[in-house]
Amino acid sequence: MTETATTATSDTSGLDKWIVAGRGWGARAKEWAYLFEPYALPANQLVLDRVGVGPATRYLDVACGSGFAANLAHRRGATVSGLDASEDLIDIARARTPDGDFRVGDMFALPFDEGTFDAVTSFNGIWNRCDEALDQARTALSDDGLLGLTYWGAHERMGLMPYFIAVIQHSPPSHQAATMELGETSNVMADMLRATDFELLDQGTVEVINEWPDVDTAVRALAAAGPSVPAIEAVGYDNFCEALREVIAPLHDRTGRVGVRISSELGWVTARPT
Numbered sequence: 001m002t003e004t005a006t007t008a009t010s011d012t013s014g015l016d017k018w019i020v021a022g023r024g025w026g027a028r029a030k031e032w033a034y035l036f037e038p039y040a041l042p043a044n045q046l047v048l049d050r051v052g053v054g055p056a057t058r059y060l061d062v063a064c065g066s067g068f069a070a071n072l073a074h075r076r077g078a079t080v081s082g083l084d085a086s087e088d089l090i091d092i093a094r095a096r097t098p099d100g101d102f103r104v105g106d107m108f109a110l111p112f113d114e115g116t117f118d119a120v121t122s123f124n125g126i127w128n129r130c131d132e133a134l135d136q137a138r139t140a141l142s143d144d145g146l147l148g149l150t151y152w153g154a155h156e157r158m159g160l161m162p163y164f165i166a167v168i169q170h171s172p173p174s175h176q177a178a179t180m181e182l183g184e185t186s187n188v189m190a191d192m193l194r195a196t197d198f199e200l201l202d203q204g205t206v207e208v209i210n211e212w213p214d215v216d217t218a219v220r221a222l223a224a225a226g227p228s229v230p231a232i233e234a235v236g237y238d239n240f241c242e243a244l245r246e247v248i249a250p251l252h253d254r255t256g257r258v259g260v261r262i263s264s265e266l267g268w269v270t271a272r273p274t
């Protein structure tokens with residue numbers, strides 16, 4: 001069974017899961033792209049270094065969102081491809097990197113030929129129970145290619161935990177379990193790699209920081225993340241934002257001299273095909 005990074009509660013019967021996920025992540029695409037996605041810059045650069053992305057690397061980013069990491073790879077001289085379930089996010093990726101090959105699609109059915117890429121990454125895109133996406137990445141990689149992945153790290157170093165708790169509290173029970181399960185990725189990644197014919201090369205953690213000028217901007221950004229969608233559909237956008245405001249306001253510097261600054265940990269791995 002495959003899971004996507006979010007599902008929505010509106011009537012989506014008959015639609016493929018990846019299309020539903022893409023609609024959720026794309027619902028507030030500009031907020032995600034410009035107010036959230038750049039937080040992962042230290043993780044993006046670290047993983048691009050580790051998988052050797054540079055001039056002429058044939059590079060693919062799976063679940064590439066609005067193409068922030070793909071643009072960093074482009075700036076290094078790589079030949080860039082990206083795939084995401086959200087058409088709205090892919091529009092932004094194309095605007096960011098007009099030379100890139102960006103596709104709307106499903107990471108469980110990648111539309112690329114076998115052995116096309118020297119480096120494949122996914123930044124918080126391939127989660128617990130997404131083994132089939134790793135299989136697909138393995139097929140798209142050349143035999144001497146490298147894979148790099150990130151996922152949420154230790155709960156105790158997760159400054160965004162109050163956000164995830166708010167999501168869980170306001171989502172229907174079926175989505176609560178899914179959100180919890182996605183958060184367990186760090187415990188299962190080594191097993192997932194082994195099961196999909198990858199050899200783990202290296203792993204570690206990296207601090208990432210969300211910074212926003214004020215609480216309202218923080219709330220706008222957090223409400224744009226895919227996991228917010230079921231909560232918004234359950235309680236309404238304004239109510240969910242009010243709940244977020246309550247958990248984010250205490251994190252804001254009371255002097256008003258600096259903005260909201262939230263530190264979290266991402267785990268990362270690199271691997272090669274066996």
Ligand SMILES: C[S@@+](CC[C@H](N)C(=O)[O-])C[C@H]1O[C@@H](n2cnc3c(N)ncnc32)[C@H](O)[C@@H]1O
Nearest residue numbers: 004005018021025063064065084085106107123
């Ligand atoms: C946490 S976001 C990560 C986006 C980007 N990689 C980043 O670092 O910000 C997860 C992304 O996975 C995409 N996604 C979810 N399920 C997918 C699927 N089955 N196939 C392709 N993309 C998917 C969403 O549209 C979303 O852009």
